[in-house]
Amino acid sequence: MKAIVTSFAVGLALAVSPLALAAQADDDLSYVLVSHAPDSDSWWNTVKNGIALAGDQMGVTVEYRNPPTGDIADMARIIQQATAAGPNGIITTLADYDVLQGPISDAVASGIDVIIMNTGTAEQAREVGALMYVGQPEYDAGFAAGQRAKDDGVQTFLCVNHAIQQPTLVERCQGFADGLGVELGDSMLDSGVDPGEIKNKVQAYLSTNPDTQAVLTLGPVSADPTILALEENGMAGDIYFGTFDLGPEIVKGIKSGVIEWGIDQQPFLQAYLPVVVMANYHRYGVLPGNNVNSGPGFVTADALEKVEAYAGEYR
């Protein structure tokens, strides 16, 4: 048993020391960011880098928490835990309003300031008593993308959904369909998160539905294997390909012409801005008067330089 305690203590010391070094705060402000993303979702690395940078620049302590499997009920427990620990502020996503509104309102009532980032709406953020919402309205972003594709002559599409249990991703597909002015119907593919499976499912769908004119992917998780699938079946560069979010492979795809556009919701801003806003609010009492739309921004082959340099890190 002693061995357990010792190894535990050593491990903890190792784990805590970098945090202790990073925090050079003079007024000891601390913020916790709680996301709904499972460990496997690499896209959130940008968010981690975003809060880390903001924490350094503002001289505040920041921590990132997430439910390892992406289970929203587990996320509610993490928010309750953060509330009990009593940081100055909590930055969180509102992935499922029913589940999270209780814990978040409790945090607000306990005197902890909350900013909603990424998932959720400005309306919901106001209802739970959050200071503001920083993110990209998902349905609107999908709708804008659909309109753009419609102008480019698209009528049929495949939406590769790698996390069909998340309503926000379904909204992107639904928005895209509505923007095109067609029924979503069977155009949404439940691909799962395994790259091999995604690749095979996309190829299978495209060979059984040869009249598909466009592919929409919802993030690097589904986009990267879809690029491979299209390169393999010879449709790369031929089929109209748009995607949500950016990543190294997506940027390469845009550069080589395989992908028409990527919708950047700029997750960096979603993590960075709340820390800056809250630190200034807590220090000087200043607060912007409105919500912040961090996206959508369409990234095309023009002006890719910065995006390329920081893809996966800050972009």
Add this chain to the structure above:
Amino acid sequence: MSEASTPTPQEDERIKETSALRQALIRPELGGIVGTIAVFTFFLLTAFNSGMFNAAGVLNWSTVSAQFMIIAVGACLLMIAGEFDLSVGSMIGFSGMSIALLSVTFSWPVWLAIIVTFAVCIAIGALNGFIVVRTGLPSFIVTLAFLFILRGFTIYLPQTLERKTIIGGVSDVAQGDWLAGLFGGKILGGLFTWMGNAGLIGVFERGTRAGDPVVDGIPMLIVWAIVLVIFGHVLLTKTKFGNWIFAAGGDAQAARYAGVPVNRVKILMFMFTAFCATVFATCQVMEFGSAGADRGLLKEFEAIIAVVIGGALLTGGYGSVLGAALGALIFGVVQQGLFFAGVESSLFRVFLGVILLFAVILNTYIRRLITGER
């Protein structure tokens, strides 16, 4: 003659003397007890001022531990009976979704939705058990199949019926329902209001609930966990059926020769595991007011981990419900405690693995002491 006919009771040389202390110490729960003490000592030292031991903090890790306990009790009894259930997590997602769909989409009364869901899920548990005992296939494979089957339905049904994968609005329809309160309600609210007023626990600082205590009662989830642990412990250690569970998991063939209805025991344990998973899901749906297709992912492993930390043997025939409950407590306290201690959350799994490994090594050592095996 008279002396010989009434021999003084002699010490039976077949019975070995053990000291009272040794007898008190050598029990399957020992690993769990030592682990619990160690974990609490550790966090009292490292995270005492982090809010972990204020009212909201205690409620937080207690709730998480209670969640683990509910599924660990079922998994523990089933594991002692010599079988596994890998479909627990999917069953949680499935039963939660079933309640939400029946009550919200089909507008059934919530109590009926809950009862029907329990019936369906226990029947699926029975089917799991039936296939296992009839085919003789490892339960690992059979329940792995149900892991996928149930998860598939959990995504397909709401997607087809409602075109979404999270069904909300259960709180509205469950308002005032007599059975819903049994899963999502809270007890001892008056006590906590009093403690809040007396300044013993924190109160909300602002908003419409300013002045109310931060903890306004003990969730039914925790009550269910305690009831299930007591039920499981009594069943296993004080009844004939409990002996049958040990016998079925220890050596099924020998148990059959001795007249133990092994198949019935195993099927009943599969049904009990399904029951526990449904209790978990019902409490969750009633508390949060919605069911999601991704609920309960990997919970089967969390249940098994809690049971193993608690000293049960993966091969069956040995274990303790109290041990499993302590395992669940350790698991819950460590999981939330690491957050309180400010540990980088990606390292959480590292600690989990380390604790699991040490717990198993410790438990193996204790078991050898008890059974005398080498």
